[in-house]
Amino acid sequence: MRIYKSIFTAALTAILALTVTAHGQSGEGLLEDHRPFDYSDKYYEDNGVFGHEVIGRRTGVDTFSVFDSNSDLRFRGVRILETRTAYDHEGKPLYWAFYGDLERSSFTFDKAGEQAMEAARSTSVYFFPSTKIAGAQRQSALIDRRENNPEKNPLGIGAAVEVAYTRKVLTKEGRVIMNDILGRNGKSLDGLPVIKTISQLNELVRYELVTLTARDIAIQNGAPYVIANVIEEPRFGAIAPDAYLNFTGNGDKPIDAESQFFEQFECLKKTGGFCEQ
Helix, strand or coil: CHHHHHHHHHHHHHHHHHHHHHHCCCHHHHCCCCCCEEECHHHHHHCCECHHHCECCCCCCCCCEEECCCCCCCEEEEEECEEEEEECCCCCEEEEEEEEEECHHHECCCHHHHHHHHHHHCCEEEECECCCCCCCECCCEEEECCCCCCCCCCCCEEEEEEEEECHHHHCHHHHHHHHHHHHHHCECCCCCECCCCHHHHHHHHHCCCEEEEECCHHHCCCCCEEEEEECCCCCCCCCCCCCEEECCEECCEECHHHHHHHHHHHHHHHHCCCCCC
């Protein structure tokens, strides 16, 4: 457990170091500036999206957000409390905030809208619906941002894709691959392996052990695009004391394979930093 904790913290720290360097700021100077606030209508439209067309946009009076003040004109006074978990394409841990879903008609009819659509199509957000618990996810999301970064995709829009295992996991070849990934990543909520990296996902697709289905309102599995805004710097107050984690688990306990998401989140809330090793 201690080794896993070290790997988890090292991965997050590496991501943060790159982020801080890219923005030319020290962590201490960020303080609470990176708490997840909903964007203003103007900022949405400047970046190619109609704010009033965001499905599930946080309101400040729901269970996912509260009213709060912010002097940054990019945002409005609605701070998002709910924090979600994900892996990047290499399997590094991420925390992110769900800002809402988008339909194709949610994009503006100009160059900004074209760029936002292009960014969305080149960023995939993979979801893993549970087959055992209705409405639940069997593991954290997988966000592939290799073709984009916060500068190219400031809203964090991605194409939503659902991942499902097939019956081929029961074959001899399937069990060999499953056991290998299971040994490295642990069990999901459904008992099948957690998928942490794009290379693992591609391998499973190649052997027809999983299917990928793009979300589409027409087939009633959801809106095609999601605003999955990664909290690039979760330290120094970005995870506020009243924030809460929407983790993968049954009841109030996360699955063992992802327990470090919860433990580190609690440390970030209480101390503004990662857990001590």
